[in-house]
Amino acid sequence: MAVLAAGCSPAPIGVVTMTELAYTPEAIILPADKPGFPVRLVNAGAPPHDFSIDELGAATVVHPAVLPGVDVTYPLPVLPAGTYAVFCGAHGHREAGMHTPVMVR
Numbered sequence: 001m002a003v004l005a006a007g008c009s010p011a012p013i014g015v016v017t018m019t020e021l022a023y024t025p026e027a028i029i030l031p032a033d034k035p036g037f038p039v040r041l042v043n044a045g046a047p048p049h050d051f052s053i054d055e056l057g058a059a060t061v062v063h064p065a066v067l068p069g070v071d072v073t074y075p076l077p078v079l080p081a082g083t084y085a086v087f088c089g090a091h092g093h094r095e096a097g098m099h100t101p102v103m104v105r
């Protein structure tokens with residue numbers, strides 16, 4: 001796990017690790033209005049996992065499923081400040097608890 005910057009307040013996170021039905025860190029913070037901000041998705045689990053954002057509508061899946069052991073960097077789409085819900089779109093994963101809030105600010 002790498003954090004792009006450290007300080008007193010939580011800094012934007014560029015690395016998200018996906019394991020069985022969880023994202024690490026649990027509360028993800030991303031920068032607002034910074035299209036292209038690199039979000040690195042690491043699948044440290046056994047099945048494929050993805051990183052979907054409900055509020056993006058048609059673009060809800062911001063990356064297709066990441067295969068086990070794969071590490072990809074995806075450029076963030078434009079996200080206005082707010083709180084979003086990220087979840088895994090793999091069958092049954094969201095229902096089993098694979099979701100987390102994302103704060104964009």
Ligand SMILES: [Cu+2]
Nearest residue numbers: 049088090093
């Ligand atoms: Cu999953």
